[in-house]
Amino acid sequence: MVHILENGEHFRADNREPEPEPEGFGSGFSINDHLDLLIEVLKRLDGRSLGAAACVCRQWCAIARNDSLWEHLCFRHVSPPPVGVRPVVSALGGYRRLYMVCVRPVLSRLKRRRLGGESEVVRRVWNQHEVELSLSLFCVEYYERLLVGGGRVAGDSPSSSLKFLCMPVNV
Amino acid sequence: MKRDYPNQNHTLFPGSSSSTPPLLPDLTGKSKMWDEFNEQDTGVDELLAVLGYKVKSSDMVDVAQKIEHLEGVLSNDDGLSQMASDSIHQNPSDLSSWLESMICELNPVVQVQLPGSGSIAGSLVGTSTSPGSAGIDDLQAIPGDAIYPPTKKQKSLSEDNGNKTYSPNPIVIIDSQENGIRLVHTLMACAEAVQQDDMKRAETLVKQAGYLAVSQAGAMRKVATYFAEALARRIYRLYPKSPQDAPAFRDLLQMHFYETCPYLKFAHFTANQAILEAFAGKKKVHVIDFSMKQGMQWPALMQALALRPGGPPTFRLTGIGPPSGDNTDHLQEVGWKLAQLADTIHVEFQYRGFLAESLSDLEPAMLELREDEVVAVNSVFEMHELLARPGAVEKVLSAVKEMKPEILTVVEQEANHNGPVFLERFTESLHYYSTLFDSLESSGGGGGGSVESGGVAAASNQDKIMSEVYLGKQICNVVACEGPDRVERHETLAQWKTRFDSAGFQPVHLGSNAYKQASMLLALFAGGDGYRVEENDGCLMLGWHTRSLITTSAWKLR
Numbered sequence: 001m002v003h004i005l006e007n008g009e010h011f012r013a014d015n016r017e018p019e020p021e022p023e024g025f026g027s028g029f030s031i032n033d034h035l036d037l038l039i040e041v042l043k044r045l046d047g048r049s050l051g052a053a054a055c056v057c058r059q060w061c062a063i064a065r066n067d068s069l070w071e072h073l074c075f076r077h078v079s080p081p082p083v084g085v086r087p088v089v090s091a092l093g094g095y096r097r098l099y100m101v102c103v104r105p106v107l108s109r110l111k112r113r114r115l116g117g118e119s120e121v122v123r124r125v126w127n128q129h130e131v132e133l134s135l136s137l138f139c140v141e142y143y144e145r146l147l148v149g150g151g152r153v154a155g156d157s158p159s160s161s162l163k164f165l166c167m168p169v170n171v
Numbered sequence: 172m173k174r175d176y177p178n179q180n181h182t183l184f185p186g187s188s189s190s191t192p193p194l195l196p197d198l199t200g201k202s203k204m205w206d207e208f209n210e211q212d213t214g215v216d217e218l219l220a221v222l223g224y225k226v227k228s229s230d231m232v233d234v235a236q237k238i239e240h241l242e243g244v245l246s247n248d249d250g251l252s253q254m255a256s257d258s259i260h261q262n263p264s265d266l267s268s269w270l271e272s273m274i275c276e277l278n279p280v281v282q283v284q285l286p287g288s289g290s291i292a293g294s295l296v297g298t299s300t301s302p303g304s305a306g307i308d309d310l311q312a313i314p315g316d317a318i319y320p321p322t323k324k325q326k327s328l329s330e331d332n333g334n335k336t337y338s339p340n341p342i343v344i345i346d347s348q349e350n351g352i353r354l355v356h357t358l359m360a361c362a363e364a365v366q367q368d369d370m371k372r373a374e375t376l377v378k379q380a381g382y383l384a385v386s387q388a389g390a391m392r393k394v395a396t397y398f399a400e401a402l403a404r405r406i407y408r409l410y411p412k413s414p415q416d417a418p419a420f421r422d423l424l425q426m427h428f429y430e431t432c433p434y435l436k437f438a439h440f441t442a443n444q445a446i447l448e449a450f451a452g453k454k455k456v457h458v459i460d461f462s463m464k465q466g467m468q469w470p471a472l473m474q475a476l477a478l479r480p481g482g483p484p485t486f487r488l489t490g491i492g493p494p495s496g497d498n499t500d501h502l503q504e505v506g507w508k509l510a511q512l513a514d515t516i517h518v519e520f521q522y523r524g525f526l527a528e529s530l531s532d533l534e535p536a537m538l539e540l541r542e543d544e545v546v547a548v549n550s551v552f553e554m555h556e557l558l559a560r561p562g563a564v565e566k567v568l569s570a571v572k573e574m575k576p577e578i579l580t581v582v583e584q585e586a587n588h589n590g591p592v593f594l595e596r597f598t599e600s601l602h603y604y605s606t607l608f609d610s611l612e613s614s615g616g617g618g619g620g621s622v623e624s625g626g627v628a629a630a631s632n633q634d635k636i637m638s639e640v641y642l643g644k645q646i647c648n649v650v651a652c653e654g655p656d657r658v659e660r661h662e663t664l665a666q667w668k669t670r671f672d673s674a675g676f677q678p679v680h681l682g683s684n685a686y687k688q689a690s691m692l693l694a695l696f697a698g699g700d701g702y703r704v705e706e707n708d709g710c711l712m713l714g715w716h717t718r719s720l721i722t723t724s725a726w727k728l729r
Contacts, residue, residue, distance in 0.1 A: 088477050091515040109695050129687050132475070136440070139474035139516070140467065146508045147465065 032059060039063065043072050047104055070095035074103050075131070085135070092142045101141060102134040230267050237270040354383040354395050355601075361402050362597040370406055377402045390608040397643040398601060401650035410656065411647055417496045422464050424644070427637035429467060432614050433696050434721055437689055437704075437713045438551050439468040441723040442580040444685035446547045447475050449578035449727075453545040455485045459538065459574065461530055461550040463490030466505040468551070470512055477516045485519040489538055494526045502526065529556075531563040535573040546574050551582040554667070558589060558660040568674040572728060578679060579726040583667060585712060585719045588649050589660040600649045603661075603720070604642060610715040611638055614696055664710060664722045676726040680709030685723075689713070 031038050042053055042064060050073065054064035063069075071086065074095055089098055110130065216226045226234055357380040364373035377399055384395035404410060429435040450456045456476075460468070469488060476483045488509065495501040502524030513520030527533055530553065540546065548571050557564040571579060586603040590596050648659040668678070686706055693702040693713070703719075705712045710724040 083480070084478055084482075088474065088516045091517070106695060110691065129684070129691060133688055133691055135478065136471040136474055139470045139512070142515070143467070143470035143508065143512050146511060 042069055047073055067094045067096055070099050074099055092138055098138050102138045106134050226267055234267050350383055350386045351391055358398055362594050366594040373406050390612045393639055394605050394608045397646045401647045404651040418493050419495055424637055424641035427634045428641045431634045431638040432611055433693055438582040440692055441685045441689055441711050442549055443472040445580050445681050445725040453484055455544045457487040457544040457546045459489045459548045461491050462553045463492040466509050469509055473513055473518050477518050483518040487521045490524045491527055531566045533570055535570050546576040548576045548579045555660045556658040559655050559658050582723045584661040585722045586661045587663050589662050604646055606715050606718045613701055671726050675729050677729045678709050679725040679727050681711050681725055
């Protein structure tokens with residue numbers, strides 16, 4: 001019999017009823033029973049942590065892939081929040097993709113540029129121009145995948161027009 | 172008057188850097204002595220006559236220059252095989268012509284074996300890099316103002332030219348930088364020969380340029396190779412046939428160029444910003460694109476229109492492009508993809524594609540312009556091709572005026588490659604493309620160790636190579652073609668301004684939004700430190716370090 005550790009509970013491979021949690025877990029509180037709390041916590045994470053959270057277990061993965069979390073991540077520091085962006089971004093591939101493909105490289109590249117003189121706030125506020133630029137690049141990327149895919153949006157990896165974002169910068 | 176005899180202890184062997192002046196100590200920087208020599212001009216220099224060499228006093232400066240040049244060349248040992256001692260030289264007592272023959276025989280990449288210990292030129296005191304020519308028959312020293320540093324890494328040559336004070340310099344410079352300088356000289360000399368229609372000399376020089384180019388590395392090598400090839404085509408009359416390639420191939424090359432470096436992206440983003448601002452508040456908009464290609468400019472504009480306050484307008488796009496040769500309707504395919512994108516982001520979209528061999532074939536009546544529409548005309552790197560035929564650009568501009576555009580956005584290379592004199596065009600384009608290739612080197616270089624896999628590095632290499640081919644074709648066109656075939660007739664902003672002014676347009680200032688967006692875009696590129704955005708009287712210029720390379724400008728009817 002194989003024990004598969006999942007969600008803090010133990011399963012047996014022979015499909016019997018899951019055993020109750022071992023006593024060591026104290027009060028019996030599991031975050032997975034309170035998904036709204038979980039979402040509140042995940043909302044406050046940065047991109048990297050959110051990605052790591054998605055690797056914890058299947059349930060967390062499903063939650064972390066929720067696009068509204070990533071929307072929050074992209075625009076939580078932008079004020080006022082851009083209007084009407086959501087349908088566009090969703091249509092072009094979603095906020096998670098926007099973050100991975102455009103926002104994260106753009107921010108890290110621009111942050112590296114600024115590290116020269118000024119002190120750097122870790123959770124930097126990004127401005128309207130950066131938002132616009134990222135969105136434009138995202139749209140171009142979608143179009144390129146259209147071109148390559150011959151009418152269908154091809155593949156998951158970013159298309160070549162954004163390769164320049166992946167290349168290391170001479171700091 | 173008592174004179175000091177020249178130092179008898181000439182060092183004849185390499186490696187001994189003597190600080191004593193070489194051969195002609197009385198000549199080096201001592202003008203007082205020179206005056207005395209002049210007074211006693213009997214046709215032959217006395218001092219040297221004592222040593223057994225006959226040199227006319229009037230030739231002294233010349234001889235000294237040649238010796239210095241010879242020393243410089245001989246000290247530059249590139250490790251190649253020495254020419255055997257079967258080279259024949261004239262009687263060394265006739266110093267001037269002996270030196271001449273030495274220099275003539277000398278192929279700069281091969282070291283000459285010195286005939287015996289009595290030779291003067293054996294004294295190998297290092298000199299600074301000589302400004303002389305590349306040592307082929309009938310070559311004269313290149314005048315100083317034809318020389319400029321080919322890349323930003325080369326040091327300035329100006330202090331060496333016309334250097335009459337032969338003060339000894341104990342440092343021996345032996346490296347490929349010397350070859351790089353020589354390479355530029357050779358290319359320039361070749362262009363000059365072509366200008367003077369001296370094809371035989373040009374032939375020799377272009378071959379030599381080929382050899383020298385191989386000894387270089389990086390950007391210099393590539394630029395020199397392309398220029399040498401273009402010169403060879405011109406010399407041997409192997410003109411590239413026109414049109415050179417299928418439009419599909421040209422589009423492919425331009426796509427790779429789009430991906431490797433920011434020039435096209437800059438062009439698109441700045442033009443889009445101008446168009447967006449011109450379309451503010453308008454409900455029906457129509458863009459006429461002279462440079463449709465793959466339509467890479469329009470997704471970003473459509474997205475910006477989709478997200479603008481007040482919602483998107485109805486967006487009509489007319490794309491103009493050359494027929495694709497094979498039976499595919501390339502323009503229509505691009506339009507279909509754009510329509511798909513527009514559908515995705517909920518922008519009402521209409522598309523029409525027009526095939527035209529040349530922009531001057533365009534008639535505004537064909538475009539079905541509607542009364543309630545606001546029109547923008549866009550041209551990226553297309554206008555300069557019209558200058559190949561007289562009257563074409565005026566015809567196109569008057570056609571544009573008939574379209575009554577709200578704005579006309581033009582992006583062009585910032586260089587004058589359309590002068591009447593070949594040599595000037597050559598010089599200008601050498602400088603321009605060297606800078607371009609330099610920027611390619613730095614931005615394409617960071618492929619290793621990047622995000623996905625080794626495949627990315629290989630792909631980015633391929634991108635870079637294709638971009639270089641793209642630029643190489645332009646180089647070939649500028650140098651090797653003439654008449655209506657020469658379509659890469661770039662002109663500077665000032666020249667375009669005059670043209671647009673006289674055609675009835677006035678400039679529109681590109682705002683600070685465009686500037687900020689452009690700066691941010693450039694900051695994203697590896698090597699982003701080298702790129703510069705400059706605002707020039709309302710137009711935006713993108714350059715590499717101090718050299719502006721492309722300009723975006725916007726115009727409206729007066």
